[in-house]
Amino acid sequence: MATKEFKAESKRLLNLMINSIYTNKEIFLRELISNASDAIDKSYYRSLVDENVSFNKDDFYIRITADKEKRTLTINDTGIGMTKDELENNLGIIAKSGSFAFKNENEAKDGVDIIGQFGVGFYSAFMVSDLVTVKSRAVNSDEAYKWESKGVEGYSIEPCEKENTGTEIILKIKESTDDEKYDEFLDEYKIRSLIKKYSDFIKYPIKMLVKKSKLKEGSKDEYEDYFEDETLNSMVPIWRKNKNELKPEDYNQFYMDKHFGYEKPLKVIHSKVEGVVSYNTLLFIPAKAPYDFYTKEFQKGLELYSNGVLIMEKCADLLPDYFSFVQGLVDSADLSLNISRELLQHDRQLKFIAKKIKEKIKSELLLMLKNDRDKYIEFYKNFGRQLKYGVYSDFGSNKDVLQDLLMFYSSTEKKLVSLGEYVSRMKEDQKFIYYATGESIERIEKLPQTEVVKDKGFEILYFNDDVDEFAIKMLMKYNEKEFKSVSSKDLGFESDEKEDKKETEENKELFDFMKEALKGKVKEVRASKRLKNHPVCLANDGDLSIEMEKVLKMMPDNKDIKADKILEINTNHQMFGAIKKAFAEDKDKLKMFSNLLYNEALLIEGLPVDDPVQFANDVSCLIK
Numbered sequence: 001m002a003t004k005e006f007k008a009e010s011k012r013l014l015n016l017m018i019n020s021i022y023t024n025k026e027i028f029l030r031e032l033i034s035n036a037s038d039a040i041d042k043s044y045y046r047s048l049v050d051e052n053v054s055f056n057k058d059d060f061y062i063r064i065t066a067d068k069e070k071r072t073l074t075i076n077d078t079g080i081g082m083t084k085d086e087l088e089n090n091l092g093i094i095a096k097s098g099s100f101a102f103k104n105e106n107e108a109k110d111g112v113d114i115i116g117q118f119g120v121g122f123y124s125a126f127m128v129s130d131l132v133t134v135k136s137r138a139v140n141s142d143e144a145y146k147w148e149s150k151g152v153e154g155y156s157i158e159p160c161e162k163e164n165t166g167t168e169i170i171l172k173i174k175e176s177t178d179d180e181k182y183d184e185f186l187d188e189y190k191i192r193s194l195i196k197k198y199s200d201f202i203k204y205p206i207k208m209l210v211k212k213s214k215l216k217e218g219s220k221d222e223y224e225d226y227f228e229d230e231t232l233n234s235m236v237p238i239w240r241k242n243k244n245e246l247k248p249e250d251y252n253q254f255y256m257d258k259h260f261g262y263e264k265p266l267k268v269i270h271s272k273v274e275g276v277v278s279y280n281t282l283l284f285i286p287a288k289a290p291y292d293f294y295t296k297e298f299q300k301g302l303e304l305y306s307n308g309v310l311i312m313e314k315c316a317d318l319l320p321d322y323f324s325f326v327q328g329l330v331d332s333a334d335l336s337l338n339i340s341r342e343l344l345q346h347d348r349q350l351k352f353i354a355k356k357i358k359e360k361i362k363s364e365l366l367l368m369l370k371n372d373r374d375k376y377i378e379f380y381k382n383f384g385r386q387l388k389y390g391v392y393s394d395f396g397s398n399k400d401v402l403q404d405l406l407m408f409y410s411s412t413e414k415k416l417v418s419l420g421e422y423v424s425r426m427k428e429d430q431k432f433i434y435y436a437t438g439e440s441i442e443r444i445e446k447l448p449q450t451e452v453v454k455d456k457g458f459e460i461l462y463f464n465d466d467v468d469e470f471a472i473k474m475l476m477k478y479n480e481k482e483f484k485s486v487s488s489k490d491l492g493f494e495s496d497e498k499e500d501k502k503e504t505e506e507n508k509e510l511f512d513f514m515k516e517a518l519k520g521k522v523k524e525v526r527a528s529k530r531l532k533n534h535p536v537c538l539a540n541d542g543d544l545s546i547e548m549e550k551v552l553k554m555m556p557d558n559k560d561i562k563a564d565k566i567l568e569i570n571t572n573h574q575m576f577g578a579i580k581k582a583f584a585e586d587k588d589k590l591k592m593f594s595n596l597l598y599n600e601a602l603l604i605e606g607l608p609v610d611d612p613v614q615f616a617n618d619v620s621c622l623i624k
């Protein structure tokens with residue numbers, strides 16, 4: 001029988017397992033049992049869509065057998081089984097789901113400490129065994145195959161006999177050493193306690209033939225041994241238990257077992273709802289975004305159970321997109337077991353549950369913001385973008401749900417604040433909620449446009465995320481207060497505006513000349529009181545802001561998009577004297593000055609200068 005090689009990355013992971021000095025080797029059993037349980041789930045799931053597969057609840061179980069003499073521990077399941085190809089693909093290559101993601105994420109780190117943080121999968125078997133044999137027969141197939149491996153050298157696959165559908169994994173347990181007592185994995189008591197510890201919530205019975213003793217018939221003091229099948233797990237799923245029976249560790253363990261995430265969740269929401277529709281939910285807010293969260297591959301959704309039995313692995317309809325980061329499950333006895341995916345979408349009960357879940361997540365997040373701000377900020381740093389996208393998408397139809405959950409960096413508080421907090425602090429003469437946009441907090445902080453607003457003592461929200469301004473434009477108002485960009489044409493300061501008008505009027509010819517010199521680039525040139533120390537800036541007229549122009553330009557077909565720009569001049573700045581002089585004496589020079597000032601303003605906005613070579617030459621010209 002030819003031996004095949006493992007794929008390179010599998011080899012590496014295997015090596016890690018075999019040579020692991022990891023003390024928690026016992027988790028291999030949890031991994032294999034969870035795979036067995038998944039396989040039974042799949043069988044059940046298949047029976048819903050395939051007439052040829054039947055699901056009789058009593059036929060589904062996991063069996064553990066320990067043989068001390070042969071030093072074998074066998075894990076048998078009656079699940080979906082694997083074909084020859086599947087044996088090859090699923091066991092010869094690291095599975096995509098858990099293990100592979102882990103490897104990608106943690107390449108740089110030392111393997112040892114990460115093993116314990118999440119499910120490591122099938123290969124963990126090699127931590128305790130020197131030979132692993134997998135016999136499997138796939139559902140609806142009459143062929144069975146045997147996969148066998150001693151570790152890194154490779155594996156072999158050949159046909160074998162197997163009576164029932166399902167998978168049998170036989171571990172040849174390593175000999176004990178001075179440091180490691182592998183023997184204990186063959187010990188009934190140990191196996192029992194491992195199952196209680198890790199696999200108690202597995203919903204299929206985990207059976208083992210256990211040795212018992214009873215009084216011999218007809219005797220009063222003589223005992224005899226006999227064997228009896230016992231189910232070692234309590235099978236009550238965690239979400240059906242009472243909250244007060246459960247410890248945070250229980251939830252965390254469940255979360256990891258389910259591969260919902262690699263580190264413990266930020267927040268657990270466990271609730272039982274009774275009413276028109278009754279259901280249990282167990283929801284988790286992850287501490288970090290999953291590695292594929294911002295890719296197309298990411299699928300949102302909750303597991304959906306009908307009375308404890310899985311009917312859908314990722315029910316997308318249960319979660320709005322803006323809460324797509326939530327993991328977990330819903331279990332309702334009011335849902336029909338045999339409901340098809342198509343029907344499910346229109347199911348009234350399901351819609352009702354989805355609505356309630358949405359409200360629940362929102363209220364839990366608001367509570368977190370109120371009572372545990374640091375935690376909320378941690379959450380917001382990971383998923384705030386998602387909420388902002390939520391405000392923006394669907395034509396703003398979700399803004400009411402989301403607006404209280406938004407946070408932005410504040411110029412006065414120097415930290416993230418909510419819109420509610422901003423509004424509660426607004427000055428009596430303040431009409432708008434002011435914001436400034438830019439690439440980073442540091443850059444926004446220096447924007448000339450912020451000066452006058454800060455001078456008035458008004459707080460400014462800093463928008464440094466692409467989506468921020470789009471979201472706010474969709475929101476339009478918060479608590480009756482309109483949002484106003486510090487770069488917008490009018491800031492709502494009446495006395496300043498009057499003066500600007502007056503000065504612009506006084507220098508009309510000069511500004512008209514500059515506008516002509518910048519034809520097609522700016523809509524207007526004018527005097528501005530918004531500038532204190534800086535000579536120039538760009539202001540914005542109309543709905544499309546300069547920041548939005550930047551974002552939109554990065555998308556295909558938007559190359560020509562343009563915000564209406566106004567070049568604002570600080571007439572109190574000393575450079576204005578030179579401008580006036582050039583206007584009187586040297587118009588060509590003023591043309592050059594106009595271009596220079598415009599380019600300066602572009603640079604401040606984080607936009608590229610129009611013609612870098614010309615710009616450089618003009619600047620050099622001045623150094624004379």
Ligand code: ADP
Pocket residue numbers: 031035036039077079080081082090091095096097098099119120121122123167
């Ligand atoms: P994961 O469970 O995260 O997918 P594993 O390494 O634990 O990764 O398992 C790899 C794959 O092998 C599984 O995804 C599954 O397809 C297959 N597999 C493992 N054990 C069984 C089993 N008992 N029955 C059927 N398929 C199994």
Ligand code: MG
Pocket residue numbers: 031034035098119121122
């Ligand atoms: Mg697994």
